[in-house]
Amino acid sequence: MSIQWTVLALAGLVAAGPAFADEAQLRKTVESRLGISGVSIAKTPYAGLFEVRTEGQILYTDAEGAFFFDGDIIDTRTTENLTQKKVYATLPFERAIKTVRGNGKRTMATFEDPNCVYCKKLAKEIQGLSDITIYTFLYPILSQDSYDKARSIWCSPNRAKAWGDWMVGGVAPSAKPTCQTPVEQNVRLGQTLRIRGTPTILMPNGVRLPGAVPLAEIEKSLAQAK
Numbered sequence: 001m002s003i004q005w006t007v008l009a010l011a012g013l014v015a016a017g018p019a020f021a022d023e024a025q026l027r028k029t030v031e032s033r034l035g036i037s038g039v040s041i042a043k044t045p046y047a048g049l050f051e052v053r054t055e056g057q058i059l060y061t062d063a064e065g066a067f068f069f070d071g072d073i074i075d076t077r078t079t080e081n082l083t084q085k086k087v088y089a090t091l092p093f094e095r096a097i098k099t100v101r102g103n104g105k106r107t108m109a110t111f112e113d114p115n116c117v118y119c120k121k122l123a124k125e126i127q128g129l130s131d132i133t134i135y136t137f138l139y140p141i142l143s144q145d146s147y148d149k150a151r152s153i154w155c156s157p158n159r160a161k162a163w164g165d166w167m168v169g170g171v172a173p174s175a176k177p178t179c180q181t182p183v184e185q186n187v188r189l190g191q192t193l194r195i196r197g198t199p200t201i202l203m204p205n206g207v208r209l210p211g212a213v214p215l216a217e218i219e220k221s222l223a224q225a226k
Helices: 003-015 023-034 082-089 117-128 144-154 159-167 183-192 215-224
Strands: 040-043 050-054 057-061 097-101 106-112 132-138 200-202 208-210
Touching (some): 023 040, 023 050, 082 200, 097 159, 106 215, 117 159, 132 183
Antiparallel strands (some): 040 050, 050 057, 106 200
């Protein structure tokens, strides 16, 4: 069943329920049925659905918490992925390496492994990007050495420089990995986001670009994300 038809099918179920719900009670119901805590609930402007948000994941439910929809909401008028756009906006950017070039007005996020050959290729490719802020989430999934390097890079006095020195220049990070890092949290986040490989680029409009994407394609996607 396609995403659009899934949404329509769920909308039919929701339409039979009450128009509004007590969000506090709905939150308790959702947390109980999903077996988790700390979720946020918000009514959406489409199909009577309520948004259920946990870190890195957005689900949808009806006003009574009787049904859950795990998938993306697509605006068929604009083809915009409303779910992934919201996911991007709520990423924990404080857990990413922040690299600013020029005015930094454009943004994108990447999930990368420091030992990933394609990530190194991407790092060299995006040297040509200007006026951008790049949020790099360290996502060491290839080896223990990847994990150790990720921690060392995060513990460096200048994380963005240490990342660039290694990925572009081949200069290994020298900082001792003794500080508190978000690496383990980022790995869990990437798994929640179903990021299967590195590099993966996330754009503000919800578009994902997997792999070492050419600069021209990245520029095109950034232009569409405005």
